[in-house]
Amino acid sequence: MEIPIPHYPPYSSKYNPIGHCFFPHISSLCQGLIFESVQTVEDLMATATTRTGLKLLTTILYNTYQTGQKVALDFKSNLKIVFDEFLRQWNYTPKPQLQVISSTILRYR
Template identity: 50%
Template structure:
């Protein structure tokens, strides 16, 4: 297995501020409009409705369904704590930090 040795930046939106998230602001109203007034009968039907979403300015939606079963209770990858140093930002350290490789 090859180690990338790259810095990972983690930046979260604080609670109740998703209205400032540009993806939610620009994408979800159009997806909502495409699904408006429709009864969802299957996952494939919902996927098809969302994939039809587009705007005159060029927005188009690609829909992928992830059907992987994720392990519950797992916090970090094996060996992550031993090989990565967490550096919290001065501004909003609870939501902004970096994982820097030490090796």
């Protein structure tokens, strides 16, 4: 599966139009509040809107992810990475290579 991976360079939120759109509204909602729980923050974020009617959608991930998982040794060496035209060093798409195992079975690497 191809999944584009965009990154914003450190300290450069100017490239993030969504952050600029919502940051002042979120900041004004947070003034003087004490965050007692994650649910409090989620509820607060859900009330943020802009003058044009944009609303913020929040999702809190409570999953615990296992660390230390290793990929197959040849996975990285067989993975083609295509860099985007805009901010090449920060935006790219890994493209797995299709490998023929037999005449009837195909597997992605």
